[in-house]
Amino acid sequence: MKTKLFCLCLIAFITFADRGYSQCSTTYPAQGTCTGCTSSPTGTITITSNNTKFCATGTSTVTEFYINGNDDTIYVCGNITVNSWTGYGHNPVIVINSGHTLTIANALNNYENTKFVNYGTFNVFSGWNNFTDIIITIGNSATTNIAGDLTLNGGVLYLEGGTTRVSGKTTFNSGTGGTCLKANAILNTTDITNNATNMVEVAPSSTACIGYTGLATIYNTLTSSILNVHRGLSASGTAASDPAWGPRTTVSSMSCNILLPMVMGDFSLANSGTKVIVNWSTYSEQSSNQFEIQRSDDAINFFTIGTISASGNSSSTKQYSFTDHYPIIGNDYYRIKLLSDDGNPSYSVIKQIEITPPTEMKVIVNNSQNNIKVVMPENSSQSTLRLLDMQGRIIKIYKHTTQEEFATIETSNISSGIYVVELIAKQTHQSKQVFLLNGK
Numbered sequence: 231m232k233t234k235l236f237c238l239c240l241i242a243f244i245t246f247a248d249r250g251y252s253q254c255s256t257t258y259p260a261q262g263t264c265t266g267c268t269s270s271p272t273g274t275i276t277i278t279s280n281n282t283k284f285c286a287t288g289t290s291t292v293t294e295f296y297i298n299g300n301d302d303t304i305y306v307c308g309n310i311t312v313n314s315w316t317g318y319g320h321n322p323v324i325v326i327n328s329g330h331t332l333t334i335a336n337a338l339n340n341y342e343n344t345k346f347v348n349y350g351t352f353n354v355f356s357g358w359n360n361f362t363d364i365i366i367t368i369g370n371s372a373t374t375n376i377a378g379d380l381t382l383n384g385g386v387l388y389l390e391g392g393t394t395r396v397s398g399k400t401t402f403n404s405g406t407g408g409t410c411l412k413a414n415a416i417l418n419t420t421d422i423t424n425n426a427t428n429m430v431e432v433a434p435s436s437t438a439c440i441g442y443t444g445l446a447t448i449y450n451t452l453t454s455s456i457l458n459v460h461r462g463l464s465a466s467g468t469a470a471s472d473p474a475w476g477p478r479t480t481v482s483s484m485s486c487n488i489l490l491p492m493v494m495g496d497f498s499l500a501n502s503g504t505k506v507i508v509n510w511s512t513y514s515e516q517s518s519n520q521f522e523i524q525r526s527d528d529a530i531n532f533f534t535i536g537t538i539s540a541s542g543n544s545s546s547t548k549q550y551s552f553t554d555h556y557p558i559i560g561n562d563y564y565r566i567k568l569l570s571d572d573g574n575p576s577y578s579v580i581k582q583i584e585i586t587p588p589t590e591m592k593v594i595v596n597n598s599q600n601n602i603k604v605v606m607p608e609n610s611s612q613s614t615l616r617l618l619d620m621q622g623r624i625i626k627i628y629k630h631t632t633q634e635e636f637a638t639i640e641t642s643n644i645s646s647g648i649y650v651v652e653l654i655a656k657q658t659h660q661s662k663q664v665f666l667l668n669g670k
Contacts (some may be wrong), residue, residue: 231389233445234648236471238604239616248457250251254388254410254412254431256366256386256388258345258347258366258368258388259325260530261325261529262285262476263305263530264287264305264307264327264528264530265528266286266289267286267305267307267308268285268286269287269288269292269308270286270287270289270290271288271289271292272291272292273292274293274294274295275294275295276296276298277296277299277302277317277319277397278298279299279302280299280300281300281301281302282299282303283303283305284302284303284304284305286306286310287308288308288309288310289308289309289310290308290311291310291312291313291335292310292311292312292313292314293314293319294312294313295312295314295315295316295330296316296317297322298317298318298319299319299320299577300319300320300322301321301322302319302323303322303323303324303325304324305323305325306325306326306327306330306331306332307327307330307332307529308330309331309333310330310331310332310337310346312332312333312334312660313336314336315328315643320343320344321343321345322344322345323344323345323369324344324345324346324347325347325349326347326348326351326567327349327350327375327529327530327578328350328369328371328372329350329529329565329580329582330351330580331350331353331564332348332350332352332353333354333355333372333624334354335355335356337358338582339595343363343364343549344362344363344364344578345364345366346364346365346366347376347385348365348366348368348372348392349368349369349372350372350579350580351372351373351375352372352373352374352375353374353375353377354376354377354378354379355377356374356377356378357376357377357379357380358378359379359381359382359509362384363385363386363406364386365388365394366389366390367388367389367390367391367392367393367394367415368390368391369391370391370413371392371494371576371577371579372391372392372393373393373394373395374392374393374395375394375397376394376396377397377398378396378398379396379398379400379401380398380400380419380427381401381403382402382403382408382409383403383404383407384407386406386407386408386409386410386498387410387436388410388418389409389410389411389415389417390410390415391413391415392415392416393416393417393418393433394415394417394418395419396417396418396419396420397420397647398420398490399420399421399422399444400417400419400421400422400442401422401424401425402423402424402425402426402429402430403426404425408428408429408430408431409429409430409627410431410432410433411430411431411432411433411438411439412438413433414438414439415438415439416438416439417438417440417441418426418441418443419440419441419443420442420443420444421442421444421445421446421467422440422442422447422451423447423583424447424448424449424450424451424474427450428451428452428453428476429450430452431453432455435525444466445466445467446466447467447468448467448472448474448475449495450474450476451474451477452474452476453475454477475559477556482600493609494510494511494578494579495510495511495512495513495547496510496511497509497510497511497566497578497581498510498581499581499582499583500562501585502553504555504585504592504605505553505554505555505557505564506553506554506557506564506583506585507551507552507554508523508551508553508564508566509549509551510550510566510578511547512541512544512547512548512550514544514602515541515543515544515568515572516544516570517542517571518541518544518569518570518571519540519542519569519571520538520539520568521537521538521539521540521550521566521567521569521571522534522537522566522567522568522569523535523536523537523552523554523566523567524560524565524566524567525557525562525564525568526563526564526565527558527560527561527562527563528563529582531565532563534567535554536554538550538552539604540568540569541655546625550664555581555594556636557585558633559585559587560584560585561581561582561583561584561585562582562583562584563580563581563597564580564581564582565578565579565580587608587635588608589607589608590607591604591605591606591651591662592604592650592662593605594604595664597663597667600640601637601638601639601640602638602641602651602664602666603613603636603637603638604636604637604651604653605635605636605641606630606634606635606636606637607653607658607660612630612631612655612656613653613654614627614628614629614630614653614654615627615628615629615630615637615639615651615652615653616628616652616654617639617641617649617650617652618645618650618652619647619649620648620649621648625644626639626644639651644666645666646666646667646668647665648663649664649666650662650665652664
């Protein structure tokens with residue numbers, strides 16, 4: 231028999247009786263810019279100065295990360311594994327950018343008031359006895375995985391969207407911290423124990439979900455929010471009807487009433503000459519409207535470059551593809567944005583691909599828009615573009631003096647026929663034959 235997931239659906243109530251905590255007022259920094267970073271760091275990294283900014287890119291394993299300064303900020307802009315995280319610094323902030331991963335493989339022995347802000351993937355393989363730390367998960371695609379038990383003894387668990395998974399027991403003890411859930415956040419755990427009053431708060435106008443697969447031991451009121459309990463056949467421990475869950479607990483056969491508009495499947499990028507092929511799939515969709523394909527050159531500021539209609543309602547795998555004909559030379563970052571019928575967006579993880587400058591000029595004729603787009607090769611910032619007829623006469627001439635990757639030749643006043651596009655640069659001389667068809 232498959233183990234069923236028990237879910238506690240929490241909906242914010244106007245007041246929180248007997249509650250002196252303010253975990254839902256937690257603040258957090260934005261993602262880092264990922265410039266001037268250390269690429270693929272290894273060995274031991276020691277930070278001793280105060281207010282230090284450090285960022286890491288690439289994929290690597292760090293033996294030990296030792297923070298001894300105060301108010302330092304660490305940005306994770308790659309896939310970084312740290313075997314041991316230690317130090318005596320006060321108030322460090324670790325920001326994991328969207329699409330990137332921080333894995334702490336063994337000891338997590340930071341000193342005081344460490345704030346982990348996860349926009350991507352955060353893995354902790356040693357459990358967490360949290361006294362003063364703040365664990366933050368931000369965004370629908372963010373995932374925090376804690377292998378072992380999570381014990382809150384005064385720290386804050388702040389979940390604004392995304393999924394947080396605890397493979398062991400989650401224990402809420404007394405202290406000044408607690409847990410805030412908002413923006414469809416999901417917390418999954420094996421067992422749940424509550425030893426203090428109103429340790430879970432749901433932000434106003436938010437919904438969220440706590441799921442557990444094992445034993446519930448609720449000694450004190452878990453929350454004063456409205457609480458719906460879904461119990462499976464293998465339920466044990468505190469009964470769903472027990473008033474210890476909270477004064478507004480109701481027992482229902484309904485599961486968590488959070489309907490995520492998309493369950494994302496595969497998402498990949500492929501380089502096809504000067505084009506990027508974006509492929510993705512969904513395992514299910516609910517009230518989905520359309521996908522926006524978004525691109526960025528810094529993994530932070532994204533712009534929509536195309537749209538594709540979604541499937542509406544589907545419980546089977548759907549495949550999608552989009553071709554970016556004009557990617558940016560260098561590092562390109564892509565994500566998929568899904569708009570549901572109610573207008574609420576959800577996002578995929580971020581994928582990155584590197585586009586190198588072509589060695590040959592590429593010519594794209596667009597007769598419907600009366601232009602020729604020229605993909606410029608490398609080392610052609612100071613060059614001349616000429617459009618010649620078959621007798622060698624110059625029809626158009628352009629000076630290309632910038633680092634732009636594309637140049638455009640207007641053809642609205644040129645008769646149909648065969649022409650030659652010629653590129654003259656200091657290090658190259660190339661030509662391509664084209665056929666123009668217009669109404670002139």
